[in-house]
Amino acid sequence: MENVQDDLQARWWNLEAKLVERFGKKPDMEAILFLIGVQEFGDIRKKFSKEQKQDLMHVAVCSLFAQSGYYELENVDEDGWPHFKQLKVLPVMDLREQENFMKDHVLLYFEKTGF
16 A cells, blocks of 8 residues: 555656746645646636636545546536536545555546646
8 A cells, every 4th residue: 555655646746847947936725726626627818716616526526526526527618617517425444545545546637648
């Protein structure tokens, strides 16, 4: 189990380094989710309201977990916002497991998008 942990951490640090290179500072998980949300939403406007930022992070989480069949895209509304349907319940995990589960899905997302 420790090797899996080390591999995940090494791949995570590699992603962080690429993001630092691209944006000039190390993003936290919220910033990464925001980036993915904007990517999925497809609108790179300069300003989002606080509520829209939360919505974008929700879009990111759903998009990430759709990769593992937990969610699927149901439709996109007239304003371009994707809406998801939950297909299965997320596993019960402690905080560390949740963090690694999220990191794993973020890494998969960036691998798939070729970042």
